[in-house]
Amino acid sequence: MEKDIFLIGVGNYTEVIIELAIDCGFNIKGLYHYNQDRVGEEIMGILIVGCTEDLYSKDIKEVQFAVTMGNNKLRNEIATKLRNLGALTPNLIHPRAFISPSATLGQGCFIHLNAKISTNCKLGNDCVIDFNSLVAHHATLGDACYMSSLAMVGSYCTIGKRVLLGMNSLIIPLNLTIGDDCLIGAKSNVTKSFPEKCVLVGNPARKIKEIE
Missing domain, CATH: 3.40.50.20 (Rossmann fold)
Structure with missing residues (x-):
């Protein structure tokens, strides 16, 4: 290329x-x-x-x-x-990121320094995985998610489209589902599933409002 x-x-x-x-x-x-x-x-x-x-x-x-x-x-x-229109949006993967050979990435993703995408993960198009973040094995992220630095998505969890995970936030590996367009605050620990358009904060995370 x-x-x-x-x-x-x-x-x-x-x-x-x-x-x-x-x-x-x-x-x-x-x-x-x-x-x-x-x-x-x-x-x-x-x-x-x-x-x-x-x-x-x-x-x-x-x-x-x-x-x-x-x-x-x-x-x-x-x-x-x-x-x-026929243009290409290649993935930009830092040479010191780790991408499992069994992981599947869409197009236009940005994978930063020391990020880790584990076994059999699936990422949609246009995702951002920031510095030192982790997508654990068999997790799925929809299109255009943004994981801030030190954020973690646990094993078997499913994250919808356009979800923003704040710095040092955690989705506990309990087969959780987070709906589209949710916003997860920094240092929040998500311990249960939530529907779309929720603002989640705290430990354990709770919904404080819905996004219009």
């Missing part, structure tokens, strides 16, 4: 992905912002070369992109649109 790639986004998290892409051996050809206001600027020495909307009218088949928004829904929507 050719190692040239463009990055979508110019926010603070883009800087993290710039470093990850370089660590993965990619040559970053440029950045795309959501409008033309910052074209010509540089982020960490990488030029903003255009507007994201302009890409949708170009031939981008087989061109590689990484969508760097931290917002789970937005990252997934943009990456899906690019893929539907």
Whole structure:
């Protein structure tokens, strides 16, 4: 695979992905912002070369992109649109992450330093597994989940789409199911299943509100 790639986004998290892409051996050809206001600027020495909307009218088949928004829904929507136009969104896997040979990953995932994806795990598209996080064996994450640093998903658990796990949060390995679009607070220990769109905090975690 050719190692040239463009990055979508110019926010603070883009800087993290710039470093990850370089660590993965990619040559970053440029950045795309959501409008033309910052074209010509540089982020960490990488030029903003255009507007994201302009890409949708170009031939981008087989061109590689990484969508760097931290917002789970937005990252997934943009990456899906690019893929539907024939673009490629390769997984960026840090050379010091561990991915089991039996694990299955979708497209457009970011796997950071010291993250571990264990035996027979399944990750959807556009997931982010941050530094020192663990997906234990036979666990499943839906599209566009974000696991912050030191977060852990226990064995046999099933996590829905676009779930955000805060720093040092834990899903206990009890065959738990977490519904789509949940937000799990930092240091929360989830000990039972919850439906979609819940904000969960505490030890044991409890629902404090629903996301509209």
